[in-house]
Amino acid sequence: MAKTRPDYESSLFARFLRWLQGGSTQLDDEMSHTMDDKASLSHSEADKIAQEHEAKYEARLAAMAEQEKNMYAHVHAWASNQGKGLSNWLYRILAVVICVGIIVLLVSTAAELPPYGSPDNPAHNEVAERYIEKGxxxxxxxxxxxxxxxxxxxxxxxxxxxxxxxxxxxxxxxxxxxxxxxxxxxxxxxxxxxxxxxxxxxxxxxxxxxxxxxxxxxxxxxxxxxxxxxxxxxxxxxxxxxxxxxxxxxxxxxxxxxxxxxxxxxxxxxxxxxxxxxxxxxxxxxxxxxxxxxxxxxxxxxxxxxxxxxxxxxxxxxxxxxxxxxxxxxxxxxxxxxx
Amino acid sequence: MIDIVRLIACILLTGAGLCCLVSGVVGVFRFKYALNRLHAAAILDTVGILLMLLGVIVATGFTFTSAKILVVIAFLWLTSPVSGHLIGRMEITINDDLDNAMTVIDRETVEHEKDAEVPTDNKEAN
Known part of the structure; x- marks a missing residue:
């Protein structure tokens, strides 16, 4: 959905913040064991700020989840009340319209067909004759x-x-x-x-x-x-x-x-x-x-x-x-x- | 004379076949459970088809075509009971609710009942 915590820690903004606080970037983290107390102090301060940002971020996530839940509830309510009725209505109308359309099409086509078995039918041409006689x-x-x-x-x-x-x-x-x-x-x-x-x-x-x-x-x-x-x-x-x-x-x-x-x-x-x-x-x-x-x-x-x-x-x-x-x-x- | 006898035989055979077919179709649509329906359908495609085809043989006389119809009867009698058996076995295999649908009598329950009966007899004898 959005950035998770490890993504956030390596993001450009967080690294910029940490650099601002004392020059401790992710690469520096690995080297911090050998550094002196001053550096580790600044490192802990950076951690603090990062934690604050994380708390803000989590609060925003929770708000978004709540919003999404409300939206789903709204959609469900609409679907089970008005949506169902609307789709039923649409289904019936469309079923009748499509059926009547197909029936009209087929009946009008059948009315245009030549009479069955008549010798003048287009199917009784020289092709069928040749198949039967010389096939x-x-x-x-x-x-x-x-x-x-x-x-x-x-x-x-x-x-x-x-x-x-x-x-x-x-x-x-x-x-x-x-x-x-x-x-x-x-x-x-x-x-x-x-x-x-x-x-x-x-x-x-x-x-x-x-x-x-x-x-x-x-x-x-x-x-x-x-x-x-x-x-x-x-x-x-x-x-x-x-x-x-x-x-x-x-x-x-x-x-x-x-x-x-x-x-x-x-x-x-x-x-x-x-x-x-x-x-x-x-x-x-x-x-x-x-x-x-x-x-x-x-x-x-x-x-x-x-x-x-x-x-x-x-x-x-x-x-x-x-x-x-x-x-x-x-x-x-x-x-x-x-x- | 022979024609009349043949006509009567043909009518009897096809009529009996039709009775079987109708009862089979009614059974297939009236019964609720798969195995009961299978019971009705089995009548339909063994006895019903046999009688109908025998009626056709009698009606057309004994020609090469009726020999072919006999082969068709042999084929149907070979295949349709086996397909019925397989459908029944499938129903038994996949139905989890078998005890509710019917009373199951298999070897285990029979032996269990026998074991249950034997001690009571011994007690009475004692």
Whole structure:
């Protein structure tokens, strides 16, 4: 709040006073043991004046504390009487005004929309027609949605994967506990570990038996969804979410010690960044060759085969890795603050 | 004839399933304590879903889709009882006020009661 006593003693004003009283500054204090009686007399006089100043200063502090207390009491009284009523009133008025405003906006927008299912709708243009008619031929993907999101609109999907990655990084910045440079856990980490041990059921035999049967199934199903995205239902986002759920189930059943053997913070960063940069580089190549009418090594292949549809299966795998890592990172960070 | 039998079976199964679902939902909202609610919710996602999905299988006939529905039933029966068990265990772990919420019968109290009963029998015998 203000200067405390040691600060005051070394302040310019106090040193000036002491110099005025007999030339005893802070440096001289250390030497005063070897000095004669006269010097020590002046030193005690300086002490006296300093004590007087200190008493004045403390009185001023007490007055300030009293003033602050009165101010807080005043604010509290105002808040509990008029302030509460005012905020309640404001809250009700604002709630009604905002709700009515949003309703008017939405209803007027809905009234402007073209009728549902009409053939003249702006959505029924040559773009959708081309996707449906020539999508399989051009992209090689039997699943038209996969062909759309990973070939025609691949740039958009890159943005979506980046959004996921940025969300995970933001949560990391906000929630990850700082580690000490020598690698030992800090006290906050130990506290989080203790809380986790207390509140999360661990070594549950029923869950472990169930998980040892289910986790391989779930991971297999997730991989099937990833690899099968261009042939049937599935794709990067769905398959990755399933794989992330499997990892979270494994973590819940067997604890952090077991998952740390294959999934740490390092794994997360390497896999996410590698997947995203693979996506960016491969799509950059495909855009470059496509825009300049150059021959490309990426061909649609035979639709319906596993290795077909050009880049789509590999991009599905990249997106799935990002989604899986993000889900797992969210879970571990919100639970313990670390991976 | 077979169609009528199938229709009746389907109606019976889905009706029973709906009864389970409704009682489960009512229980979840009417009960006050977490474990009682869990008891109601457990009916909902085991028996209720089983009966509804069996009704769907009977209605659509035995095709490849109904085989998939059987796999879904197996998955739900593997997972939802375990999740219920975990929720119950969590409630037991973190609730400090457990004795007020219910009568706790664990191994210690049972053995304590047994020990308390045995001396009285001996006294009567003596």
């Amino acid at each position: 399989m031929q051009e992209t090689g993907a039997v699943n038209i949605v996969a062909g759309m999101i990973l070939d025609y609109r691949a740039f958009d999907t890159l943005g979506e994967s980046n959004v996921l990655f940025i969300a995970a990084v933001t949560v990391l910045i906000l929630l990850r506990m700082t580690t000490r440079p020598d690698g030992k856990p800090t006290t906050s980490q130990l506290e989080a570990e203790c809380d986790d041990r207390m509140y999360e059921p661990k070594n549950d035999l029923i869950l472990q038996h169930q998980a040892s049967f289910l986790v391989p199934m779930i991971l297999l199903f997730g991989i099937y969804g990833l690899m099968n995205g261009h042939i049937g239902p599935g794709g990067g986002f769905g398959g990755g979410a399933i794989m992330g759920a499997g990892l979270i189930l494994y973590l819940n059943a067997f604890g952090f010690k077991k998952t740390e053997r294959f999934f740490t913070f390092k794994t997360f960063s390497i896999v996410s960044v590698a997947a995203l940069s693979f996506y960016a580089v491969s799509k950059a190549y495909s855009f470059f060759t496509g825009a300049n009418h150059l021959p490309s090594i990426i061909t649609p292949g035979t639709p319906g085969m596993l290795f077909s549809a050009g880049l789509i299966p590999y991009l599905n795998i990249a997106v799935g890795m990002v989604v899986c890592c993000t889900m797992y990172a969210f879970y571990t960070l919100f639970r313990k603050g670390d991976m």
